[in-house]
Amino acid sequence: MLTERxxxxxxxxxxxxxxxxxxxxxxxxxxxxxxxxxxxxxxxxPRLLLMGAVYLLLAGxxxxxxxxxxxxxxxxxxxSKLVSxxxxxxxxxxxxxALGFLTGLNLCPPFVAAGIRAAQLGSMAAALxxxxxxxxxxxxxxxPFLTLGCIARNQAVLTVARMAMVLIALYYLALxxxxxxxxxxxxx
Amino acid sequence: xxxxATLGYTAAVLTVLAALLTPFLLMGLFSKGVIAxxxxxxxxxxxxxxxxxxxxxxxxxxxxxxxxxxxLQSARPFVQLDWTPVxxxxxxxxxLVDVDGDGQPDIRVSFDVPGDPKAPLRVDVDSLNxxxxxxxxxGKEKYSRLIVRVxxxxxxxxxQGKP
Amino acid sequence: xxxxxxxxxxxxxGDPPRSILRSLLLTLPILxxxxxxxxNPSARADRLSHIAGAVTALFMTVLFFQMMRTxxxxxxxxxxFVSLGLLFPIGFxxxxxxxxxxxxxxxxxxxxxxxxxxxxxxxxxxxxAAFTKTLVFPGSIASANHGIASMIGLWLALTLVMGKGWxxxxxxxxxxxxxxxxxxxxxxIRNIDPRWRYLPWAVLLAMVLLSMxxxxxxxxxxxxxxxxxxxxxxxxxxxxxxxxxxxxxxFAGLVIVLPLLTKKRTQCAFFCPFGAFQSIFNKISIFxxxxxxxRCHSCLLCQNACPNLSLSKESIxxxxxxxxxxxxxxxxxxxxxxAIVWHIKGTEVAVKPERARLLFLYAxxxxxxxxxxxxxxxxxxAILHFVI
Numbered sequence: 001m002l003t004e005r006x007x008x009x010x011x012x013x014x015x016x017x018x019x020x021x022x023x024x025x026x027x028x029x030x031x032x033x034x035x036x037x038x039x040x041x042x043x044x045x046p047r048l049l050l051m052g053a054v055y056l057l058l059a060g061x062x063x064x065x066x067x068x069x070x071x072x073x074x075x076x077x078x079x080s081k082l083v084s085x086x087x088x089x090x091x092x093x094x095x096x097x098a099l100g101f102l103t104g105l106n107l108c109p110p111f112v113a114a115g116i117r118a119a120q121l122g123s124m125a126a127a128l129x130x131x132x133x134x135x136x137x138x139x140x141x142x143x144p145f146l147t148l149g150c151i152a153r154n155q156a157v158l159t160v161a162r163m164a165m166v167l168i169a170l171y172y173l174a175l176x177x178x179x180x181x182x183x184x185x186x187x188x
Numbered sequence: 189x190x191x192x193a194t195l196g197y198t199a200a201v202l203t204v205l206a207a208l209l210t211p212f213l214l215m216g217l218f219s220k221g222v223i224a225x226x227x228x229x230x231x232x233x234x235x236x237x238x239x240x241x242x243x244x245x246x247x248x249x250x251x252x253x254x255x256x257x258x259x260l261q262s263a264r265p266f267v268q269l270d271w272t273p274v275x276x277x278x279x280x281x282x283x284l285v286d287v288d289g290d291g292q293p294d295i296r297v298s299f300d301v302p303g304d305p306k307a308p309l310r311v312d313v314d315s316l317n318x319x320x321x322x323x324x325x326x327g328k329e330k331y332s333r334l335i336v337r338v339x340x341x342x343x344x345x346x347x348q349g350k351p
Numbered sequence: 352x353x354x355x356x357x358x359x360x361x362x363x364x365g366d367p368p369r370s371i372l373r374s375l376l377l378t379l380p381i382l383x384x385x386x387x388x389x390x391n392p393s394a395r396a397d398r399l400s401h402i403a404g405a406v407t408a409l410f411m412t413v414l415f416f417q418m419m420r421t422x423x424x425x426x427x428x429x430x431x432f433v434s435l436g437l438l439f440p441i442g443f444x445x446x447x448x449x450x451x452x453x454x455x456x457x458x459x460x461x462x463x464x465x466x467x468x469x470x471x472x473x474x475x476x477x478x479x480a481a482f483t484k485t486l487v488f489p490g491s492i493a494s495a496n497h498g499i500a501s502m503i504g505l506w507l508a509l510t511l512v513m514g515k516g517w518x519x520x521x522x523x524x525x526x527x528x529x530x531x532x533x534x535x536x537x538x539x540i541r542n543i544d545p546r547w548r549y550l551p552w553a554v555l556l557a558m559v560l561l562s563m564x565x566x567x568x569x570x571x572x573x574x575x576x577x578x579x580x581x582x583x584x585x586x587x588x589x590x591x592x593x594x595x596x597x598x599x600x601x602f603a604g605l606v607i608v609l610p611l612l613t614k615k616r617t618q619c620a621f622f623c624p625f626g627a628f629q630s631i632f633n634k635i636s637i638f639x640x641x642x643x644x645x646r647c648h649s650c651l652l653c654q655n656a657c658p659n660l661s662l663s664k665e666s667i668x669x670x671x672x673x674x675x676x677x678x679x680x681x682x683x684x685x686x687x688x689x690a691i692v693w694h695i696k697g698t699e700v701a702v703k704p705e706r707a708r709l710l711f712l713y714a715x716x717x718x719x720x721x722x723x724x725x726x727x728x729x730x731x732x733a734i735l736h737f738v739i
Contacts, residue, residue, distance in 0.1 A: 189699075192697035192698070193697055193698045193699065195697055196637065196695045196696050196697025196698045197695060197697075197698065197710075199637040199695075199696075199697075200637050200638065200695045200707070200710045200711075200714075201710065203511075203512055203637055203638070203710070203714045204710060204713050204714045204717070206508070206511060206512050206714070207512045207713070207714040207715075207717040207718050208384070208717055210505075210508040210509070210512070210717075210718065210721065211388070211721050214504075214508040214511075215501070215504045215505050215508050216504065217504070218503070218504030218505075218507045218508055219498075219500040219501045219503070219504030219505075220500075220504075221504070222492070222499070222500040222503045222504060223492060223493055223500045225480075225484070226484060227480055227484050227485070227486050227492060228484065228485060228486065228492070229464060229485075229486050229488065229489065229490065229491070229492065229499075230479075230485045230486060230487045230488075230489075230566065231485075232566075233461055233462060233464070233488075233489035234462070234464060234489075235462060257566070258479075258483060258485070258566045263566075328458050331458075334458065336457075336458060336459045336462060337459065338459050338462055338463045339463065343462065
């Protein structure tokens with residue numbers, strides 16, 4: 001968000017794309033798991049491998065975003081639209097949506113526990129409603145990020161944001177590799 | 189301009205005064221302020237508050253409130269049980285424990301109590317209630333599943349439920 | 352690009368030293384303060400600890416006297432700071448070995464809430480505490496010995512007095528790399544991309560976000576270089592081993608090797624998220640460095656002298672340092688024109704700058720004696736106990 005344009009309205013757009021895709025990820029997971037009956041029988045190892053793969057993808061997207069953002073401009077550019085992922089403004093929303101979708105598929109224990117709870121409900125509609133409520137509960141954490149729209153955009157802020165993306169990507173990369181090797185890195 | 193300079197020098201002198209008052213007043217004041225905020229150490233570390241004690245003759249089992257991770261936290265939910273005092277424990281402990289207080293035993297916890305306080309501990313937990321997970325020869329793997337000796341108690345943490 | 356040189360050690364050319372009598376008079380408050388801090392008969396019954404306390408009081412007083420006599424700050428402050436950086440690990444590790452026989456923290460100590468609290472996690476604790484009133488640190492809030500509340504109280508008081516001067520007068524980690532940076536005569540790496548200055552802010556942002564997401568102090572578990580010389584979570588598995596290897600590599604790189612190559616405080620300037628956090632408090636600190644643009648010849652000696660890259664051509668043109676200024680005094684001592692000076696906000700620039708310097712030093716050195724001095728005394732006492 002710090003690499004994108006300043007202002008509440010663009011921020012609201014990016015946050016909406018992020019959260020919308022995150023909700024889609026939640027609901028998709030609920031539907032697939034309900035239909036395939038995966039939740040109740042999901043063994044730790046396949047879940048760990050899936051989490052690892054999602055984390056690696058998330059790290060890749062963050063690194064790509066950080067690389068692409070090097071062409072962001074703090075001042076008005078010759079291009080009227082801000083360059084982020086690709087040349088078109090619509091692609092910057094796609095980047096936010098991709099990140100939202102992948103973070104929505106975070107198979108952490110509370111998320112999966114919520115999934116099991118949802119699978120125990122009477123119908124798929126109830127399960128979807130349960131996950132939608134779960135989404136709303138977690139989304140409240142993202143509201144403070146709207147205030148980032150007020151932070152001035154200059155080269156320092158852009159550089160810090162890109163560096164932070166790389167650091168977080170490296171963290172998810174390390175966790176993803178550990179999970180693919182069968183090591184659950186959480187808890188200690 | 190003169191007012192600003194006066195204010196600046198006043199603030200500078202007050203800063204020196206604050207430095208001199210730090211060990212006698214300020215540090216204690218700020219510490220008390222932090223305590224007054226009512227913060228608590230994350231229960232994943234502290235184990236949660238003790239809610240009841242099960243008397244077992246010479247020793248007792250303290251049952252803590254189950255610890256649930258925060259929404260975005262990845263630790264597993266667990267419940268901590270303390271066997272205390274260690275000096276009153278038999279060489280082999282194998283106790284049925286009613287964790288949730290419903291009158292029915294939920295788990296059987298078995299561990300040896302070594303004479304050397306620094307010796308590693310291992311625990312087996314048989315689950316009689318699906319809310320609690322069984323453990324085999326567990327040591328100190330994770331915050332949510334471990335057995336350790338802390339001061340005069342042996343702490344066992346039993347994970348809750350299956351993901 | 353920024354050059355790394357060593358042109359700041361000599362006092363200003365042509366400046367006569369202050370008279371001995373006047374210097375002694377100016378030092379007297381610090382002497383009295385040092386005696387008050389270290390000559391407390393009820394504090395320690397141990398004879399060797401008393402000796403260590405007396406030596407420390409004398410040490411701090413002599414350094415302050417030299418600051419008054421020579422009218423320079425940096426090299427005398429650096430002697431204190433390097434001593435602090437070397438003696439802190441000695442005293443700390445000695446205590447750990449006495450208490451538990453190992454530098455590694457076993458999980459039992461963490462569960463018992465006996466992990467000593469260090470100020471570094473403070474920025475990462477704020478958001479989880481604000482949202483859930485939970486401190487994601489395995490310590491004890493009210494313990495008298497390195498308890499969380501007392502350390503936060505101390506940090507708050509020191510920060511209100513010094514702002515980011517913390518990094519020059521209180522941080523017990525920075526002295527190691529400052530000592531390393533002083534060893535070579537010339538820097539081998541002289542051109543440093545100034546964008547590296549932003550990395551501490553990025554580390555701060557990343558660690559704050561991850562700490563809030565995972566409810567643990569991620570910097571402490573993954574990235575703190577000083578775990579190599581204090582304490583670390585005892586590794587019981589591959590993950591723990593990887594974490595400990597990261598600590599050692601970061602320490603070796605950022606604290607030993609890069610300062611030797613660049614003659615800069617590279618861990619502080621290019622990595623430390625706590626330093627970035629402390630920079631914010633420079634906004635409220637009444638003391639700062641300012642540049643008299645009429646006297647400045649843009650020779651950039653100040654920029655070269657700064658160990659933290661807190662001066663840029665743009666900031667010099669504006670007449671000020673960057674937000675990351677640690678108030679170490681290197682730039683002031685390096686400037687041959689007396690253009691960069693100590694300054695009290697609201698007052699005129701370069702009018703009686705020595706008054707501003709004195710007021711700052713009384714505040715900062717009093718804190719240094721109280722905090723850093725006690726750590727130096729503990730380290731000395733540990734050495735004396737070992738030797739005698």
